Amino acid sequence: MGIISDLFKAIKGGANEVGEAIVDTQAIRIYEQDIREAEDAIRKAKGSLTRLKSSEIALARKVRVIEDDIADYEQKAVSALDAANEALAIEIAERISSLEEELAPLNEELASLKRDVLGINKTIKNREKTIAKNKRELDKVKTVDLVQKTTKSISNNLAATNSTTNSVKRSLDRIKAKQQRHTDEMAAGEWLEEENSADDLDKKIKAAGLGGQSAGSSDVLARLKAKSKAK
Amino acid sequence: MSLDLNELCLQLNQFESSEGNTFNAQVNDDLIEVTCSNAEDFPIYVSSSEEQILAISHLFTEDNIKADEIDNLNDLLLKLSPAIPLSAFGKEGKLYFIYGAMPLGTLFSNIAHELEVQADNTVEALETLQELMV
Numbered sequence A: 001m002g003i004i005s006d007l008f009k010a011i012k013g014g015a016n017e018v019g020e021a022i023v024d025t026q027a028i029r030i031y032e033q034d035i036r037e038a039e040d041a042i043r044k045a046k047g048s049l050t051r052l053k054s055s056e057i058a059l060a061r062k063v064r065v066i067e068d069d070i071a072d073y074e075q076k077a078v079s080a081l082d083a084a085n086e087a088l089a090i091e092i093a094e095r096i097s098s099l100e101e102e103l104a105p106l107n108e109e110l111a112s113l114k115r116d117v118l119g120i121n122k123t124i125k126n127r128e129k130t131i132a133k134n135k136r137e138l139d140k141v142k143t144v145d146l147v148q149k150t151t152k153s154i155s156n157n158l159a160a161t162n163s164t165t166n167s168v169k170r171s172l173d174r175i176k177a178k179q180q181r182h183t184d185e186m187a188a189g190e191w192l193e194e195e196n197s198a199d200d201l202d203k204k205i206k207a208a209g210l211g212g213q214s215a216g217s218s219d220v221l222a223r224l225k226a227k228s229k230a231k
Numbered sequence B: 001m002s003l004d005l006n007e008l009c010l011q012l013n014q015f016e017s018s019e020g021n022t023f024n025a026q027v028n029d030d031l032i033e034v035t036c037s038n039a040e041d042f043p044i045y046v047s048s049s050e051e052q053i054l055a056i057s058h059l060f061t062e063d064n065i066k067a068d069e070i071d072n073l074n075d076l077l078l079k080l081s082p083a084i085p086l087s088a089f090g091k092e093g094k095l096y097f098i099y100g101a102m103p104l105g106t107l108f109s110n111i112a113h114e115l116e117v118q119a120d121n122t123v124e125a126l127e128t129l130q131e132l133m134v
Helices: A003-012 A025-082 A086-161 A165-207 A217-230 B005-014 B067-083 B108-132
Strands: B023-028 B031-036 B044-048 B052-061 B088-092 B095-103
Touching: A025 A086, A086 B031, A086 B044, A086 B052, A086 B088, A086 B095, A165 B108, B005 B023, B005 B031, B005 B044, B005 B108, B031 B108, B044 B108, B052 B108, B067 B088, B067 B108, B095 B108
Parallel strands: none
Antiparallel strands: B023 B031, B031 B044, B044 B052, B052 B095, B088 B095
8 A cells, every 4th residue: 555545544534624734744754765775775786786797797708718719729629630639639638628627617606696687686676666666655745745835825825815705706706807808808809890891891992983972062063953943 | 856936936927828818926935826817816826846846726615615515516526627627626624726736847838828727727616616605
């Protein structure tokens, strides 16, 4: 079970008033210290691992040189036998035997080093996984701590401003009125834009000589004269 | 590493969103108290740990809710949570709040966007839940 379960128990146990610590800050510090120490131990282990690995590489190189020498001498011994030089072949065989004696403990040492390197590597990886998990758990605890500190500030602020249901409703009304004003202003802006574009269109029609011409003073005078004659 | 509250405060006060909203932010102790022009009466409190930035807006206290509606409210908040973008509901003591969390390295433009959305969500949540209030 992780931190969530512990927090659940703490909340269920009644530690749920604002500002009441669900999270023990001392426990956080101990947890952080544990993580720091584990990280330090891993750093040291990685240092040892590097030294072991470099010993393994150097030893493997030494083994390879001896193995190459043995292979080379074997080839030469076969050649000596082919040339019926038994004495030389025996001498070479003795050298091979001596090299094999030298090689055996080195191979054992190399196998043991490889096991150590693998083992330390595995331990480091496992510890790193554990540390990563602990860090995630610690972050959950810290988040709860942060939420508590923040809500405590909010509560203090609320107490200072005497926030009530009515004040929430008044604020919402103010926001709605502001939004309405904004919507109205937008609508007014759009109306004005449409009006301007309609004026522009009328001007264009007139300039093109289309549509009804307005009556000029000469037209009015002609109309009045016609009226006068008719009397 | 933690968030530079003064720097964030400065950036917020100079910012205007594509919606035309602006922020009014000030640092109080370890928090930024910030209001967005779309919800001036409902401040958002921004704080940070070494890992994340937390933005909390107060909604109401249990005392603001009709006594026989508390269970209904809790049920409603759990059901509403997935539908509200970038925010979730929380409760600490008797205080109900809406909050958003961001990783510490979040770009300023994304922080500003999240705060703007949270301010919107706060107003929307309060409008919706008003009928359960005393």
